[in-house]
Amino acid sequence: MKKLFGEAREFGICCGLSVPIRGSHGGIAVVTAATDLSVPTWEQYKRENMRKIDVAGALLHRRILQLHRVADQRPKLTRREIECLLWTSQGKTCADVAEILSIAENTARSYLTSARNKLNCLTIAHCVAKAISLQIIPPVI
Structure with a gap:
């Protein structure tokens, strides 16, 4: 060095x-x-x-x-990461998601951060949009 x-x-x-x-x-x-x-x-x-x-x-x-033609495959998210993204896509805050899933708010935030990292996103909103485009979660109707 x-x-x-x-x-x-x-x-x-x-x-x-x-x-x-x-x-x-x-x-x-x-x-x-x-x-x-x-x-x-x-x-x-x-x-x-x-x-x-x-x-x-x-x-x-x-x-x-x-x-280099490296495929951008669909990442593997945990069930909880997907649930947190799904509720977030419905406009729920971390506090709301935590209450719905009966987990701590920091735990909900941690799941969302993990999903954001796995999807290589800069924000949670970007992560939700990418999860929808990759068909990991359904689009909001």
């Missing part, structure tokens, strides 16, 4: 970050960016753009998979 960072400094690179990308079947990838910006400038840039950096990382990963 010391050699890697030493070589990076030789090229003026002093800052960077790695964005983890979680695949729909548990696979993990990392998109890394490095820069020669000053530390204060880089920190400000990250604060202002972290959401965009996350999205760009996810889109880059998806495009690489498409170029």
Whole structure:
């Protein structure tokens, strides 16, 4: 590691970050960016753009998979993850879902987060839409 960072400094690179990308079947990838910006400038840039950096990382990963013709198979969600998504698609909050399923609110939130990660989504709303498009849950009528 010391050699890697030493070589990076030789090229003026002093800052960077790695964005983890979680695949729909548990696979993990990392998109890394490095820069020669000053530390204060880089920190400000990250604060202002972290959401965009996350999205760009996810889109880059998806495009690489498409170029290499890796199938985006339907991920395996647990029964509880599907139930939480189903109730969320009906407009229920985490508190509502928890009450309906007789579980703790944090547990409901955890199931939704797990589903979001498995479906490689950035938000719960995105996750619900993707679950509907993959026919994991039925569309809202």
